[in-house]
Each structure stands twice: as C-alpha cells, then as structure tokens.
Amino acid sequence: MLLIALYSYHNIKQQIISSQLSHLQAIAKLKSLQIDSYYKEITNDMHLIQNSPYTKYFLTFDSIGDIHFEQLFREQLNEYVYDNEINNIYIFDPKGNLIASTDKNVHFFPNSHCINAFEKGKISLNFSDIYRSKMADIPMKSTYIFYASSPILDSNHQLLGVIVAEFSADTFFNEIQDYTGLGVTGETLLGKRLGNEIVFLNPLRHDPNAGMKRKVKINGTIARPVIMGTMGNIGDGVSIDYRGEKILAAWRYIPSTDWGLVAKIDYKEALKPLEAIRNSIIITSFVLLLFGLVASLKIANSITQPVDMLESEARADSLTGLPNRKLLMEILSQALDKAKENHTVIAVLFLDLDGFKIINDRYGHDIGDLLLKSVALRLTNSIRQSDRVARLGGDEFVILLSGVQNNLTITKIANHIIRTLNETYAINNLSLTIGASIGISIYPDDNAENADEMLRQADKAMYTAKNSGKNHYRLFEQI
Template identity: 30%
Template sequence: MPIRLKLIIIFLVVAIIPIIFVSLVTFHNYTSSMEAFRFSQMRYLTANKAERIESYFNNLAANIEIAAGNQHVTGFLDNQLRKLESILGLNTIFLVDRTGKAIYVKNPLHRESALSNFYQEHKKELEAGKKGVFFSDIYPDSSSASGFSMLATAPVFSSGKPGGVLTGIIAFEVDMAVVYRLIQDVNGMGKTGETLIGKKFGNEVVFLNPLRHDPQAPLKRRITLGGRAGMPVQEAALGKTGYGEYSDYRGVKVIAAWQYIPSLGWGVVAKIDESEAFADIMNLKKLVILIILIVIFLSALMAVSIAQSVSGPIKKLTEGAQIIGSGNLDYKVGTNLNDEIGQLSRSFDKMTGDLKNITASRNELNIEIAERKKVEEALIAVNKELEAFTYSVSHDLRSPLRAIDGFARILMEEYNHKLDAEGKRQFEIISRNIKRMGELIDDLLELSRLGRKELACSSINMKEALDSVMEELKASLGERKVEFLVKEIPDAPADRVLIKQVFINLLTNALKFTAIKKNVIIEIGGNPEPGRNVYYVKDNGVGFDMQYANKLFGIFQRLHGQEEFEGTGIGLAIVKRIITRHGGEVWAEGKVNEGATFYFSLPK
C-alpha cells in the first residue's frame, strides 16, 4: 500500500471516529430529553383540563343543590338568576313539579316550548334528578351559543332538605360554550395540538367538542372501539389514564396523554402531531449529519494535504530523475521544502540548468504574435462574411415567399368552394407557416442589420424612450388589461433607436409570456452601479427554469413550444446583440409559474 494512502486512512480514522461517537451520544441524550418533555407536557395539559372540567361541574352541582334546598326556590332563582347565568354559563333555569309540569321558566325564549313539552323531551334527565344531582348527555341546541347544551337536574323537597316530600325538580340548562372554552385553549400546543373529550356509547366513542381539525365533530364524529384509529380517546373513554404514541382519529401519528373523568363518564385527551412535537429532533438530526459530513470532508482534505506534503515531493523527485535521465533537461524538480528532499531536488535543478540554458527567442515570440494576429483577422472576416450571407439569404428568400403566399391566396379564393374541410385546414396551415417564415426572415434581416449599423450614441432620456415604446404597445393591447409599473430609471449614453428596440423586444416578450395570466403586472426600472447602469423588465408570467437561462439569448432558442407561445426565437438574440455592441451585458432570472426578470447594463 502506498505511503500516501496509509497516511490518509490513519488520519481519517483518528479524526472521524470521536466526532461520530460524540454526535451520536449527544443526539441520543437530546432525543430522550425531548421525548420526556413532550410526554410530560401532554400529561400536564390533560390533568389540568380534566381538573378544570371537574371543578366547573362540582361548582355547578353545589349551586344547583343550594337553589334546590331553598324553600322559596322561585324567589331565590329570580334574585340569583343573572349571577348564576354569568358565572355558570346557563341558558335558562326550569322548575318542574313532581308530575312533570313545567311551573317555572326564567328565559322567555324557552317558556312556551318548555311549558308544553319540556317533560317529554327530557323525561330521562328529570326522573334521574329526583334521586340527586344528575348531569345529562350533551344534546344539540340551536338556541345556545355553541349549538350544544346539557342539563343539570336536582330534586326539590318541601322541607328544603333530603328526606322531605319531593315537590319538584330543578334543571339548569348549561351552554356547552363554557365547557369548550375550558378545554379548547391551545396555548403552548403549537399548530397541530388540541384537547378533546369523548364518551362511550355502546361500541363507539362519540366526540363531544369541536376539534381543531374538525369543527363539526360534536356528536357527529365517532370511532368504533377496538379500531386502530383514535386509540388515545378509546382508552380515555374506557376509563383508562395513560400516555404514548398512537394514531389519532385522522390516522396521523401523535403523542398524547389521556385521563378519565368518572363523574361525567368523559375521556379527556391532549395531543399534538408527532411531526411537530419532534421537529426539533429532526432538525438536530439533520444538523448532526451535516456536521459529520463537514468534518469528514475537512478531515479528508487535511488528510490528503498532509499525505501529499509528505509523499508528493518524494514522488516528484523520483519522476524528475527518470525524466531527466531520459534526456529532457528542461524539466525542473525543485521544491520549496527546507528538508533533505528539498535540497536534493534543488541540486537536480542546478545540474540541469548548467547543462542547458533555455532562453526565449525574440524572433520566435514575434512569429507567434504575428500568427495570432492573422487568426484574429481571419475570424473577423469570417464573422463579416457570415453576417453578409445571413442578410443575403434572408433578403433573397422574400421573393419566393411572397410568390408562395400569393399563389396560396389565389387558390383559396378561386378554389375554396371545391375544397373539403381537410383541404381548407391544410391551406390555413400553409398560410400560418408563410406568415411565421416572413417574421423569421424579418428578424434575421434585423439581426444582420444590427451587425453593420454604426452606433449613434448620445445621452438619452431613458424615461422618455420607455414612454414612447409603451404608448406604441398599449395601442395594440385592445381590451387586455395590463398594469405597467415604471420605477426610477437613470439616463445613459446610447443609441436611442437601438435602445428603444431593446425595450420593445423585452416588453413584447413580457406581454407574450403573461398572456395566460388574469392580473398582469410588468415592472420596468433601473439602478446606477459603479461604472454602469443596470435596467430591468420584470413580469409575473409563466417564468422559466434557471437551468436553461444560458439558452435564452441564443438565436432560435425557445424554452416553450410554438403551440404555447408564438415567436421566432430571435427577439432576445437581438437584445443581446444591441447591448453587447454598447459594451454592456444581458442576463435573466426567473422561476417556473412565478415570472421572470430580464436585465441589461450600459456603461456610464
């Protein structure tokens, strides 16, 4: 094994293994701590919400017992109703005699319906209320703020105390909005966290509150017991308390904690999506991997550098000795090293220098310069001949193209009635291609003309030139709505006619590639920079992929098909030719379906 490879392997092993070990230990400790923190947070939130719910219903039970125990219950209710409603969130209060007849309803909105059928609608709850304080199940109620209510009922005795004669039943109708406020506070639960309550009915768990991901959930969303989805709420509804990682009712992985409220038969669950809860772990994982890769890369560079510093001079000296031994006295093996190898290499160079003194011949240098000059002159001549040939070919193609167009029109006019639909379609294709060929010839002539035209540079008002171009283009827009935003644009020394052509081509290009947009915005502006001014035309059209940006300004280069957007593919090439002749540059930036920005610079 070469000494260089041995040194690289040793250095990498010594440098990388400790870094990987430390990174893995750090990542493991952080992951364990984060998991413990998240589960602790969910358990605290669940316990807190369950405690607040129980506290509310204990308070509600105490108040209904106080009201039921007052011998003058109706007078007591009249005096205390406003206070009870505001504190406990009640819709109304009912008093029913022992036969089921509603004899007191405080809220006028409920009075008529309550007096007629209140007992029949709530027979189960009222009968249960004869034995003691009873909380009903949640039921839909369009008159409540939340759309759902529940009843709290208690017996009323003649003596005001249990053991007396049962004279009736008192019922508090609770708006569930007050309970929902207790559990739906999502502070500290991120973007996906939520608290929910559910209750077991038969072999199903029914959700009792609106959910963050399903506002219509109360009494509508159900989960079958034993299913794989919604395990936390299943466990809670079955009277269990715990925490863990499961799939929730959406089938999404979550971390959750749950607790059972025996007095209500409710299960409370606090949960948050696993992807959000452990986002910091994933970020740390990416960071650790990045650090390890960077360390490996830097270690490899250092290993190669150190190995090269040791083995390189030895290899170079060996090769130099072989080359010089073969008769090539021009070869140098000298190094800047101050060790024995460096001294030996310099001795080799001195020996070869003494054998042959190489000097550069002035005549040879002049011959080389002359040859390069001839090549440059030949290149200029070829470019001029190419421009002349392009102009000649484009010009000579006009006459036969006009003849083809003329004969096609005559055939369409005189034999139109003899052609079937397919024949007419083919003639239309001929006409469109003749038109496109004409546009292509015109663009080629314009491109050729730019190569021969002398620049007539003067200080021009770029704003006036742009306004003139925009007036011409606006006249051709018809009913199309386009918003032009003209920013500050500095003046510059340039050929006014050619610069107007640049703006025409860039604005026409912007209009073409925003044709499918409803709200078109085209922004034109410029900024002074050291030694030059930079101008831009920005649109919100279809944009382009930046990996093809180098093709934009080439002749006949197109990033979109002819069937999508018409054009010859020469407009931007003309822009580049004009700006290049002015000593400037052109470039573009864009994103697919987000628009494009075309820049050009002019020297000051």
C-alpha cells in the first residue's frame, strides 16, 4: 500500500504540473492577444492621422504662412493626442524639416530615436524598439517610450511627408505585467532577439532595474523560456529563468512584433499543494501499520482531494482562455479599489449574445463553441489595451473599462462592440449572424459599493436592454 501511496503522489504531482502549465498557456495566449490588439489600435490611429484631409492639405498646399490654418491643424493634432493617448505627434516634410508638432517646445528632431523613426517612416508603417526615456525620473513623465512612423502619400503615391508619433509604453507594460492569477513569484515578461542575444523589454518583477538592460545569450543556460519564445516557438514545461531558478513556464512567439512572451511561476510555489499530500502519505504509512487495509484506503482517497481543490481554483476559462468569473471578480475588485483611491471612472459592460441559443441548438455544441471562441477574439480585438474581457459562462461575457474619460467614451465603445459582433461569422462553411445586448454599470455614477454590486447592476441593465428589443445597450442609471 505504501507503493500505491507513492505512485499516487507521483501521479498527482504530474496532474498539478499539467494544470499549472495549462493555466500559464492561457495567460500567455491572452497577453499575446492584448499585444496584437494594442499594436492594431496604434496602426488604426496612424492611418487616421495619415489620411486626414487636414494633414494632406497642409502638406500639399503652401499653407505654412496661413496662421489661421496652422492653428486649426495644430488643434486637430492635439485632438488625436487627447483621444488616442499619444504623447506627441510630429509632421515632417520629405527632407526632414519639422513643419508641425503638438510639442510647442520642439523645433527640430527631439532625439536620435525620432530621426531613425522618420527615416524608416518614409518607406512604410514602422514601430521603433521600446526604450527608457531620458525624462523617466521627472514626475508625470513616461518611463518607457516608443515611436510609430508612417509615410504620407498623395494620390500618385508620391511622398508628401512623414508622420512620427511618440507613445508611452507605461500603460502597456502595466497591463502585460498584471500578476493576477500568477501567485507570489509569477510574472510575465517580453524579450526580443538582437543578433546572438535576447534583450528583456519590460521591467522584471524580481529585478525591476533590469528592464531594457539585461541581456542573455541565445546559447546560454538561463532564461530558456524567453529564448524559446523569441526564436519563434510556442510551448511550455519545466525550465530555468533569468535568475537561474527552477520554474514552470509557458512561452509564445508574437509574429506581429517579433517578440517572445513568457508567463511563469516558481516551481516550489506551483507544487506547494504537494506538501499536504506528502504529509498525508507519511500519515498513511503509519496508519497502514496500525489499522490495516481499510483505514489506508480511506486516507488514500483523501490524498486526491487537493487535486480537486486545485482544479476548482483555476481562473481561466477552458474554452476561450479568457479570465473566468473568479479571476474577473479579483480584477474588478482591484480596479474598483484603485478607482475609489484615485477618483477615476471605471465601467462594467455585461454582454449576452442574442441568437446564440438558436445556432447552438440547430448546428450543435461544436459549432457553438467555435462561435464563442470567435466572439472572444473579436471582443479582445475591439477594446483598448487597458481594458479586460472575461467569460462568465455560456454566452455571457463581461468587459471592464478602466480610466475612461466620460460616459460618451463608454457608450461609443459599447456601440463599437455591438457593430463588431453583428458582422457575419464564417464557421465550417456556415455564415452565422448574432447580436448582443449590453448592460452598463459605471463607477462612481451608479454608487456601487463593491465588485458584486457593480456586476449585478450591469446584469440588470443588460436584461432591460434585451427585454426592450435586443442588440443595443442600456445604462444602469436609465432603469
């Protein structure tokens, strides 16, 4: 029986490792989708400015001496900065002369990174590397900066000028380095290959001064997960991190940025539930000597309980990889506490799909599951980088909006989500169409005291929207 107990211990250990790796893979997948969505959003911002009639008119005609038009153009650029969270916008002519900028104190290239962005922006849309700002130690200034640049062409595809936009990566890094669901030792990190070395892009949880500085050799023995990710691989397993510590890790390659992403947790913390099992085995050994086979079978049965508890504590939705209800409530509670402390606005959008049940009943659960995965992907790509999407179960999803400026921004996002979900889905040679009813709770407008109450308010508003015609949104304050 002792051999059976030891076998059970080994078997349960493998189950815990497998469960943890699945959880890390779900987190890594979610973070990679957020990165793709973030850069897709920036690409759209650049195209919007690039194709603005203000921009092309300013570069096509001799309007530099027109003070009134220059003021209008600068106001237009400032609106882009305000609405799209861009630090500064610079407009250059093909020779590199700065002809318009949102930065009133700059009359030439701000720095060498901007010059490099300008040169690459003559050819096509380009994103610079992320680097530490020289003004990082100044209060209210961004710590990490990158540039996006793009050519401005006339109708004959001749170069009129180049737009260079400066972005702060601070919010982006904060989102990628969200440790929720990763325990005390877990973290997510990004790396990029430069020759025969890998450079860590973001500050590291266990070495906060290492961001943008620490490098590891591709053929080295440490930091193997980030090396695997930046080399174009997707996988998971037991490995060694940049500290030389034994870890469980999942890694992914992100083609759109040529980065490697890693989600990891220390091996010791991941296997902490085994301590209780090990103690159970020791007790089992003594009981076998004293009470015989019957008592030992009862205790052996209790050994498997930590595995069931571990599974019940999983925080990622198994179908879509999105946060589930448990993880959502943790995230929402943290966001609500931060909003109360900083006097900021957050919103919860409770979303229920219209017409999903009919499709699920007609075509079967396999088609229904594929449709839910497509909805999850569209939702992830439709929100801002700072927002979160979760699946509660069935066809119910929740979106958390943080740092919104006003209610108009919230309702614009809700309308955008509804339009996006209304577009036809092509699944297994089927053309499927669904709608979405959304209920919205806003803090502090709706005076929710906690995360549960805020979610209930949004749920109630969603049912009001569904009962009044479906496929639209309703604010809690309107019911």
